[in-house]
Amino acid sequence: MSLEHRKAISGYAFILNGAAVSWSSKQQEITALSTTEAEYIALTYTAKEAMWYHYFLAELFGPISIPFIIYSDNQSAISLAHAELGQFHARTKHIDIRYHFIREKIQEGTFEVIYCPTSEMTADILTKALASFKFKPLVEALGLISA
Numbered sequence: 043m044s045l046e047h048r049k050a051i052s053g054y055a056f057i058l059n060g061a062a063v064s065w066s067s068k069q070q071e072i073t074a075l076s077t078t079e080a081e082y083i084a085l086t087y088t089a090k091e092a093m094w095y096h097y098f099l100a101e102l103f104g105p106i107s108i109p110f111i112i113y114s115d116n117q118s119a120i121s122l123a124h125a126e127l128g129q130f131h132a133r134t135k136h137i138d139i140r141y142h143f144i145r146e147k148i149q150e151g152t153f154e155v156i157y158c159p160t161s162e163m164t165a166d167i168l169t170k171a172l173a174s175f176k177f178k179p180l181v182e183a184l185g186l187i188s189a
Contacts, residue, residue: 049073050080053168054088056095061185064091067168072138079137081119085144088112089153096152109151112144113158115166123148123155 049072055065068087074080092110100106114120122134123144147153166172167180181187 047073050084051169052080052084052087053165054084054091055165055168055184056091057164057184064095065165065168065184066091075136078116078118078122079134081114081116082122082137082144083141085112085114085119085123085155086141089144089147092153093147109148109154112153112155113163113165114155115158115160115163117157120155120157 047069050070051067052070053065053067055062057063066087070080070083070087072083074083089112092112096106096110114123125145144153144155148155160166161176162183164180164183167177167184172180178187
């Protein structure tokens, strides 16, 4: 989180055959009112980038019949992404409609959001400072250095 603006940092990494092929670390455009909201917005950023890979791979190999997997370490954000419209309305009605893109793509079957323990979340390397004993395994998981 940026202490100056109090805006969360979103990060994602796309891994193909054990190596990172794309990654990003970006300050969110809005100030999220909760960690769940910040993680939900990060899921949408990730889904927008993943759509390009979805189209690219479909162009190379034909239609893709299984959903792309997106991992998140926030179970509340995952629940929100999988929720029916209006299910969390009282707590989420302020979230801009564009951030519900992830929910639409899950309902279409394009993506599936699955829980990943924080200790294994490779994208954390892009969003926060980590102690070296946490940093090195994540760098290895991204395929940026050999194990």
